[in-house]
Amino acid sequence: MRDEAIRNLAMRMADDALIYGHRNAEWTGLAPTLEEDIAFSSTAQDKFGHAQSLYAFLQSLGGPDPDTAAFMRDEKEFLCCHFVEFETIDYAVALMRHFLFDTAERLRYGFLERSSVEPLAQLARKIRGEIKYHTLHARTWVQVLGAQGNEESRLRMQSAANHCYPMAFSIFEPSAHEDVLRAEGIFAGEVELQEAWREEVAKVFAEASLSVPEVADVTAHYGGRRGYHTDALAPLIAEMTEVYRIDPTATW
């Protein structure tokens, strides 16, 4: 039970990082300014690093090697949440997802620094600075385009928030292992994470003159953690794995 809970948690996190990293990497060459393009792409690369570390940890628990895990699985085997799957060509939406997702990542890895699973705790401590930068980057843009921006920028960020915020709750879709994770001191659990996240997001939104959208049903976008995905994921995986699958035995 304990091993299955650990594997499930690491797989969810790894798949989130991989798919979210891929979506953000799609902005490479297309972001609004040269400097932002490089900054956003670098944070996307960092996410691939997090995914690779987690897949390597899963390999040590008997899983496939990281490349096979990332490039050879079917859509149904991915455990990422719906929030990281959708494509956007609106940079306000990309930034808002960046803020909402990375705020959750910072809190999640913060909890994991005290995990009883030493490899996860070590990883959390190692990447603390990276994630701190990711959230600073996101929060700064929310501030600059929110309270410090003009009416158009604030409205575009509010509209992005209205689009993203309800979907972001899919991050916190509980697993079947929540009790084990808490009892074994592995992870504080999705419920506690969601509440910490909700508080942090509300604080930053208030500072940025953005209102927190109403959410009728936090479970509306659940499914990803059980392998049920949106229409956006299959094309993403096809594109992401296209070259690798031509010859999986090739060395790079």
Add this chain to the structure above:
Amino acid sequence: MSDSQPLQSLDPRVNRLGLPSDPAEQAFTPTAPLEHLETYEVFHQAKTGARHVHVGSVHAPSHAVAVLFAKEQFGRRSQTVNMWVVKTEDIVAISPDDADFFTTTPEKDFREASGYKVMQKINAFKKARKEAAEQSGAPTTPTEAGV
């Protein structure tokens, strides 16, 4: 309006944007350069206590964003402990017209540290210390005392 095909690219991301193949059809008008941005100069520190070295500039709407950009433009590859950003317009420089301040500087070799004959003193000191050690029978260097 024209019914021309959207821009075709080898990059699937570009195709998904559905851009018109003729740039004249673009619905948006380009903004003036740096309309919302300013230039900031970036200084990079490689080690604690080392000097901050000017490494380039970034365009940003505020100091806070300039720091974000500086970190990724100039700190993502090399060893870094700190960075500064300064608004370019806040830097006061000597006018290029006044470069003649420095015309005669190369002639003033008496200001170079090489003017001091310090190596003679250092060598004399080392020799005296070695002789003193030999007389007392003590090893001259720690490595000779070992293996």
